[in-house]
Amino acid sequence: MNHREAIRSMAVDQYILDELEPEVRQEFEEHFFDCHECAADLTATAAFLDSTKVALCAEALRNRHTAAPKKSLFHFLFAPIFALPVYALLLLMTVYQYLVITPRLANEVAELKTPQILPVISLVGGNSRGALTPSVTLKKSQAFLINLDIPAKDGFSSYTCSLYSPAGSRVSVIEASAEQAKDTISIGVPPGTATSGTYTLKISGNQGHNSTKPGIDLATYHLQIKTQI
Amino acid sequence: MASPMFAAPPGQLMTGCSAKTSAIGFEERPPASKEVGTAAFARGRQGLQFVAFDDSYLERLRRGDSETEGHFVSYFSELIRLKLRSRLNSKEAIEDVRQETFVRVFSLIRSEGRLRQSDRLGACVNSVCNNVLLEHYRSRSRAESTLSNDADNVFVAPEPSAHRVLEENETKRMVQQILNQLTEKDRRLLQSVLLDERDKDEVCEEFGIKRDYLRVLVHRAKQSFKSSYLKRLAVTRTC
Numbered sequence: 001m002n003h004r005e006a007i008r009s010m011a012v013d014q015y016i017l018d019e020l021e022p023e024v025r026q027e028f029e030e031h032f033f034d035c036h037e038c039a040a041d042l043t044a045t046a047a048f049l050d051s052t053k054v055a056l057c058a059e060a061l062r063n064r065h066t067a068a069p070k071k072s073l074f075h076f077l078f079a080p081i082f083a084l085p086v087y088a089l090l091l092l093m094t095v096y097q098y099l100v101i102t103p104r105l106a107n108e109v110a111e112l113k114t115p116q117i118l119p120v121i122s123l124v125g126g127n128s129r130g131a132l133t134p135s136v137t138l139k140k141s142q143a144f145l146i147n148l149d150i151p152a153k154d155g156f157s158s159y160t161c162s163l164y165s166p167a168g169s170r171v172s173v174i175e176a177s178a179e180q181a182k183d184t185i186s187i188g189v190p191p192g193t194a195t196s197g198t199y200t201l202k203i204s205g206n207q208g209h210n211s212t213k214p215g216i217d218l219a220t221y222h223l224q225i226k227t228q229i
Numbered sequence: 230m231a232s233p234m235f236a237a238p239p240g241q242l243m244t245g246c247s248a249k250t251s252a253i254g255f256e257e258r259p260p261a262s263k264e265v266g267t268a269a270f271a272r273g274r275q276g277l278q279f280v281a282f283d284d285s286y287l288e289r290l291r292r293g294d295s296e297t298e299g300h301f302v303s304y305f306s307e308l309i310r311l312k313l314r315s316r317l318n319s320k321e322a323i324e325d326v327r328q329e330t331f332v333r334v335f336s337l338i339r340s341e342g343r344l345r346q347s348d349r350l351g352a353c354v355n356s357v358c359n360n361v362l363l364e365h366y367r368s369r370s371r372a373e374s375t376l377s378n379d380a381d382n383v384f385v386a387p388e389p390s391a392h393r394v395l396e397e398n399e400t401k402r403m404v405q406q407i408l409n410q411l412t413e414k415d416r417r418l419l420q421s422v423l424l425d426e427r428d429k430d431e432v433c434e435e436f437g438i439k440r441d442y443l444r445v446l447v448h449r450a451k452q453s454f455k456s457s458y459l460k461r462l463a464v465t466r467t468c
Contacts, residue, residue: 011272017422032308033355044451044458049447060420201364
């Protein structure tokens with residue numbers, strides 16, 4: 001092997017990396033023992049790789065000491081693939097609440113503060129046989145009043161008025177004292193409580209204060225509610 | 230460790246290795262004794278002068294000039310170690326072969342009519358080293374010990390000189406600078422090959438590169454280091 005061949009084939013680097021075939025290695029050794037340039041290159045390359053090994057070792061030790069902390073059990077919550085859709089959903093909910101829910105609530109509160117004439121359905125006199133079922137027409141989410149005379153009797157300390165929906169579920173309940181039952185009472189039904197259909201109002205009497213016994217049914221009224229779309 | 234640096238002093242021609250007429254090397258300042266090999270090397274570089282492997286050099290070796298001997302041993306010790314480190318597993322074995330090589334080479338030099346051509350010094354050392362190595366393989370009946378991690382105090386002074394410390398620090402700084410300029414992939418590649426000592430074919434397959442890539446990477450990375458390293462060796466003065 002001559003010097004030109006050694007340079008062309010990067011023999012120094014191949015030799016240091018132990019990539020030369022045995023015969024070629026021997027030829028290169030014969031060469032660099034006589035060639036000052038290749039001997040210097042070989043020495044410098046060996047020194048470089050030895051120093052690089054030391055530097056990489058030190059770096060590996062430093063990296064081991066500053067290794068990333070163990071991931072918590074819930075680290076996946078912060079992974080983009082999970083976090084982004086969640087954050088987008090939260091943003092959407094916030095915007096909907098701000099643009100839709102809050103103004104609606106504000107309007108409802110404003111309506112409650114504003115004096116208004118409420119529709120009234122009168123059950124005074126009860127549902128006599130053959131009479132038409134009392135009805136009331138409401139605007140959407142409008143409150144209304146039910147006027148009635150409770151059939152008060154002695155022995156009852158209070159009376160429970162329960163309003164049932166057409167489906168049979170109780171939508172509203174209010175208690176009237178014996179004193180209040182002496183006169184015609186007006187029950188205010190909050191807005192949004194009723195939809196179109198025939199409702200049932202049951203009156204029951206309660207014996208004694210804090211009594212655990214169920215009330216005694218005293219009267220049942222039917223009322224028709226119609227809501228405007 | 231001592232390394233030769235080559236430059237032509239004023240008035241001297243750099244013939245180059247193609248002519249094989251002379252090799253120019255560094256000569257150390259005179260060591261305290263005529264010890265061959267170990268002691269001369271252990272003293273380390275204290276000063277450098279340009280010399281040529283010419284007839285006068287050979288004559289000084291024959292006469293036992295300590296300064297010339299020190300330089301001769303220092304220069305070829307490095308090359309012998311580089312030759313042997315891929316062939317022998319233990320530092321002790323490398324040292325044995327190195328010592329025996331120099332013993333025989335000096336015997337040849339000082340024997341009448343055995344070595345007359347100064348330009349054959351390098352070939353002579355290499356040839357003798359090969360023979361000693363062959364004999365070592367043949368006579369290897371004892372279990373080879375693995376490379377020891379203990380410091381080789383034969384070659385390294387227990388308290389390195391301030392100059393050596395400065396040189397080592399400068400070397401570290403240069404190497405770190407070069408590593409910082411490499412890509413993360415190249416750094417991991419070097420780490421896999423040099424530090425983890427993994428099989429090179431396996432590493433190349435993992436990184437999706439050819440064997441040439443690694444060679445070119447080393448070749449390019451060492452360039453800036455090499456010029457500075459050899460320049461520093463050239464301008465070293467006695468501390």
